[in-house]
Amino acid sequence: MWEKDINIHEVREIRSRTTVFFGVGAIAKIDDICKDLKARGLDKLIVVTGHGAYKKTGAWDYVTKAFAAHGITYVHYDKVTPNPNTHHVNEAAKMAQDFGAKAMLAIGGGSAIDAGKSVAILMKYPGKTAEDLYTFQFTPAEAAPIIAINLTHGTGSEANRFAVVSIEEKNFKPAIAYDCLYPLYSIDDPALMAGLSENQTRYVSIDAVNHVVEAATTTLTSPYAIDLAISVVQLVKEYLPVALKDPKDLTARYFLAYAALIAGIAFDNGMLHYTHALEHPLSGVNPNLTHGLGLAMLLPAVLKNIYPARPATLADVLAPIVPGLKGCGCEAETVAKGVEKWLFSVGSTHKLADEGFKAEDVDKLVELTFNTPSLDGLLAIAPTKATKEAVRAIYAESLTPYNK
Numbered sequence: 001m002w003e004k005d006i007n008i009h010e011v012r013e014i015r016s017r018t019t020v021f022f023g024v025g026a027i028a029k030i031d032d033i034c035k036d037l038k039a040r041g042l043d044k045l046i047v048v049t050g051h052g053a054y055k056k057t058g059a060w061d062y063v064t065k066a067f068a069a070h071g072i073t074y075v076h077y078d079k080v081t082p083n084p085n086t087h088h089v090n091e092a093a094k095m096a097q098d099f100g101a102k103a104m105l106a107i108g109g110g111s112a113i114d115a116g117k118s119v120a121i122l123m124k125y126p127g128k129t130a131e132d133l134y135t136f137q138f139t140p141a142e143a144a145p146i147i148a149i150n151l152t153h154g155t156g157s158e159a160n161r162f163a164v165v166s167i168e169e170k171n172f173k174p175a176i177a178y179d180c181l182y183p184l185y186s187i188d189d190p191a192l193m194a195g196l197s198e199n200q201t202r203y204v205s206i207d208a209v210n211h212v213v214e215a216a217t218t219t220l221t222s223p224y225a226i227d228l229a230i231s232v233v234q235l236v237k238e239y240l241p242v243a244l245k246d247p248k249d250l251t252a253r254y255f256l257a258y259a260a261l262i263a264g265i266a267f268d269n270g271m272l273h274y275t276h277a278l279e280h281p282l283s284g285v286n287p288n289l290t291h292g293l294g295l296a297m298l299l300p301a302v303l304k305n306i307y308p309a310r311p312a313t314l315a316d317v318l319a320p321i322v323p324g325l326k327g328c329g330c331e332a333e334t335v336a337k338g339v340e341k342w343l344f345s346v347g348s349t350h351k352l353a354d355e356g357f358k359a360e361d362v363d364k365l366v367e368l369t370f371n372t373p374s375l376d377g378l379l380a381i382a383p384t385k386a387t388k389e390a391v392r393a394i395y396a397e398s399l400t401p402y403n404k
Helices: 026-039 059-070 086-099 110-124 130-134 198-215 223-245 250-270 274-285 291-309 311-317 329-345 359-371 375-379 388-397
Strands: 012-015 019-022 044-049 073-077 103-108 146-150 162-164 175-177 185-188
Touching: 019 026, 019 250, 026 059, 026 146, 026 185, 044 086, 044 110, 059 103, 073 086, 086 110, 086 130, 103 110, 110 130, 110 146, 110 162, 185 250, 198 223, 198 250, 198 274, 198 291, 198 311, 223 250, 223 311, 274 291, 274 359, 274 375, 274 388, 291 311, 291 329, 291 388, 311 329, 359 375, 359 388
Parallel strands: 019 185, 044 073, 044 103, 103 146, 146 185
Antiparallel strands: 012 019, 162 175
């Protein structure tokens, strides 16, 4: 009920290591950000975006007006795709270096922000490539200042130290995490998210749920990550159906954006494990696969695996979508079926077979899970032992629904 006491039109500052301007109308804060950038001598920027959302949302008008008002010049890279790859990062980094950019501004969802973060690192390491970065050939200690204008309520990348970029030639989709990747400033304006399509709305929100289910159950988790997880699942359960029914409902967008933000902070503290480690090979093989859909297809089987190891935590976290849990490991199959039922209720009805994956693909996916750089680190902190047999079982059980 506490949400009713919140004025969604009051722009608040939410601080982690990033100052996030959060609330309806927060995009206007780009003027203050540009004023500060100018004062810091950061008056030449590279802007990293996808093909069109930066304009369609109206964000671009605010940004260019602020640039002009404060004498900031820029170059613009607008080729980022939903699963960005190293070629995008290398092209944008060269553009930034040729221009002499001093900071990086990303406008978009997690893809644009993650690509932009990667560019910001290469701006400080001109002799390195994105392939070097994502195969861990060096450990960056610095990046150009990062500013993020977030256009989706999903990844939390606007407030954490993570980035994900694919190496398409190898079907690799590694993740990196460095302190230099925390944005200096970010903007979360729910009004910019009101134009998200039904599928985008659905799958970015499911991404946030996966972030906290994993963050609350790693071997590195903390009470902070678990507490955030409980809030995130409750908020998504309540407000995702509202946003699906009425995309322009700013209250729903506000609380979904807040859920995604704190989910990003949760996994910044608790990290991730199975679901993300196993999804990355899926969209590494098929770059057109929506990340949140990949996670949704895997989540029930992951929960069946991990519930006996963390029954009390998951009973609390999942209570809004699977009520009545007692926190007994014997409920694992009930939980798997219950979460799948909830996913189907919000329109996420596909399983791996519906996306073209077959039983004979499982072995390749297992090998990618264990061979893709960085994913071993996620598997190592899963709450159950992440053997190849366990991973193979999750993929195999995710081919078709539990509820038939």
